[in-house]
Amino acid sequence: MTKAFRLIASTGIHKGDREYQQDQVALIAHPRYNGCVLGVVADGMGGRSGGRKASDQVMLTARQLFERYSPETDDPAALLRTIVQESHIVIRLTAISAEQEPHSTLAAFLINPRGDCHWVHAGDSRIYHFQGSRLVHRTNDHSYVQALVDRGELTEAEATNHPHSNILIGCLGTESDPPATAHLIPQLQPGDVLMACSDGVWHYFSPAELGSVLESLSPREATEFLIEKARQRARGGGDNLSLVIVKMETLVEEKKIPPLASLTPQPTGATRP
Template identity: 30%
Template structure:
């Protein structure tokens, strides 16, 4: 199993508000995309991944409910920092989390970072974005073609660090040798063609590092208006 993760600042932002975590055994993987201003977003995302790392040093990660609890713990950790320093009020972060245990991938998710699974030449998006445009799309008020240019496409309906109570999406799916999992912030998915993303991730002739670097290159060519973070792992 090979795993590679990287986070880079885009061409517009002055600070990288993204964070990511890869455990020493490559079996706990998380991406967090912060929001809340120059300092707040960076603190929120970093707090989230640190909380997740701490949580899984002490608790199991072999059930969806445990990933929900880990993200809720991250939520509480961010809110605690706001309580200590009220100037951080309004900060928050997306969290997309995967754990790998005995032929299963467990996942937890809030926000619009994403988790994809690839087997052979087929890639599936596991998570559903928690955004205004996703709600409008599901209600049939906009089309899929309108999502990319909608003025509210980056407005979240759910994020860690905003409210005491946080609803976390979670689930599990079987994995087998050769499967790939991509976890990434919307700084990647918003600036790359979905088909190019699939072709790149499902290209087993190249390493995880090479694929991530190629994806980042395409994002920069397309303007890189946000920070970019991705973890790619092969089972």
């Protein structure tokens, strides 16, 4: 039988060394179902206003659809696919009147009250699942260099520093239908950590480094540390940064020591600026 656990969470966002903030991040607690949360990261692309419009549309669409979601009767995987599809359509409509071509990545995870977790992503914003400091699973980017890694032509380390690491082969707002790669964690356990983030964060860390930070620090501390360390490592050339971290901890049942309060708070070949 699964032990009762609580969710402790934090979000973080910083414009890094860019002039404008085009990332968006949210951790949304369901208005009617306790323990049901949606985490979303969207990395907008397409010039000063285009990228921000695109990531704003992702957030608006995700919030509206999640508010209507019922974990008792609705299909969580279908909800996440719909968020991808409807965000894509709205961004495409926005592009008709926009000077720039707006595009956005999307990385979203949904935790149900019973403890199952579903996620979906499009583009190169990532979701990581750690148990303690051990990486259990992460998303594979819809990018040119990830395709090279999948074919065995590059290592993960080589891909990070590849000159074409900014070329995406799928995201929201392109002429082609966006990718929507899904994943299921049947049952979250105490010690599990989920992190969704834009490439402005993950680009500067190995999975081992991320695991160590997420295990040893609280979500809020980890969020602050990762943003600060990524900015140092970028040496003045860093992208926007956004992340959301959710940590599962065993529920403390000792009456004399109550638990701490939870913080619930491009066409194919699209190229990043």
